[in-house]
Amino acid sequence: MARKPTDADHSASPAGPAGSTGSASSTGSTGPAKVEAPGDSAQLLGELDALRRALAEEAARTTPASAEQPADGPLLAVARLFPGMTRHRWLTLAEEHGLRQWFAIDLDKSTNFNLRELQKAVEELAHQRDHDPLTDLMNRRAFLRQVELELQRVLRGGAELCLAMLDLDDFKRVNDRWGHACGDLVLRRMADLLRDATRAYDVAARIGGEEFVLLLPGASPMRAQALLERLLQDLRDETFECRDETFRVSFSAGIAGCKGATVCRAEELLDRADKALYEAKAAGKARVRVHRLPGVPDYDRSTMVQSDEKQFLFSGNDD
Numbered sequence: 001m002a003r004k005p006t007d008a009d010h011s012a013s014p015a016g017p018a019g020s021t022g023s024a025s026s027t028g029s030t031g032p033a034k035v036e037a038p039g040d041s042a043q044l045l046g047e048l049d050a051l052r053r054a055l056a057e058e059a060a061r062t063t064p065a066s067a068e069q070p071a072d073g074p075l076l077a078v079a080r081l082f083p084g085m086t087r088h089r090w091l092t093l094a095e096e097h098g099l100r101q102w103f104a105i106d107l108d109k110s111t112n113f114n115l116r117e118l119q120k121a122v123e124e125l126a127h128q129r130d131h132d133p134l135t136d137l138m139n140r141r142a143f144l145r146q147v148e149l150e151l152q153r154v155l156r157g158g159a160e161l162c163l164a165m166l167d168l169d170d171f172k173r174v175n176d177r178w179g180h181a182c183g184d185l186v187l188r189r190m191a192d193l194l195r196d197a198t199r200a201y202d203v204a205a206r207i208g209g210e211e212f213v214l215l216l217p218g219a220s221p222m223r224a225q226a227l228l229e230r231l232l233q234d235l236r237d238e239t240f241e242c243r244d245e246t247f248r249v250s251f252s253a254g255i256a257g258c259k260g261a262t263v264c265r266a267e268e269l270l271d272r273a274d275k276a277l278y279e280a281k282a283a284g285k286a287r288v289r290v291h292r293l294p295g296v297p298d299y300d301r302s303t304m305v306q307s308d309e310k311q312f313l314f315s316g317n318d319d
Contacts, residue, residue: 047080048099081119132206134184135191143205143213147266150217151258160259162224164214165273166190166251169285171210174249182242186249189238197231212251213270221257221290228253228288236286250286252277257290 082090090104107115130142138146150161168174168190175183187210194204194212203215216224236250254276258264276291283289 048097048102051078081115135188135206137191137194137212138203138205140205140207143203143207143215144266144270146203147215147269150215151264151266151269153217154258155261155263158260159218160220160257162216162219162221162255162257163269163273164216164224164228164253164255164288165270165277166212166214166228166253167277167281168210169250169252169281171249174247178242178245178247182240185242186240189240190235190251193231193234193238197227197234213273221255224255224257225288225290228255232286232288252280252285253288254278254280255288255290 085104087104087106093099094102094104130138132139147163153159154161168186171183171186174186187206190212191204191206194214198204198214198216201217205213205215207213214228216227219227232251232253236248239246239248254273256269256272256276258269272291276289279291280287280289
């Protein structure tokens, strides 16, 4: 399997930290900032921008614009550890980007160690909350959160995305004949294939027993279908061995898309992908179907494949 492609031009959601030599804090009216992997200045600014937007939206929902906060009203400090960040670098960033209401506190070695351990525990708990323990893919709740974020980008920027729902065919037979340990092996391998076949900013999740989903930002239905068909062939080429027997498995998939100024909702997108998945199952399984909105014609793959689509179809790179 080829190495997962990346796309430096895509605005991926910032990841969060694993430890620190510095800390930055702010006052506000919301809960703790996201604490996922540390990073460089660009990542730091991305997280600060996301937090600023969240605080502004929260204030707009809860407080009239003209109202003043009482001096003795609620006050919350939000802290985030930033590994490798020095006071000098922070002051430079604060000056360049107008972060005047934020303050930074240097941490000595003893405090640094304790906070690293605390943050590590927080990150582990957050990971357990948002990921499936068997496959280490996102769970349904975390996946829907990512879908809503990407749909906001689609609405703001006029881009497009596709959501694919995949269901392993006749998976009950695997568990019944070869046991649940063998079924778990198949599920983990399916998760590996999803990780290997997708781009760095695509999102894969397991949302049910043998049900998986893929979020493909920037992908047209044609590209999404090409990716899923290639992934289906990859899975069908896999040979599994359990209890001295070998077997193969397949999946059926449904795809739904959202584009431009269309207002889409995560659950609606899942529902449309599920309908397309049902069509794939009804048509004989081991195939991919695309859900079309009323009035939107289907495409003819033999005549509508443009040069950039051809490059994607034959190379698998969606750069």
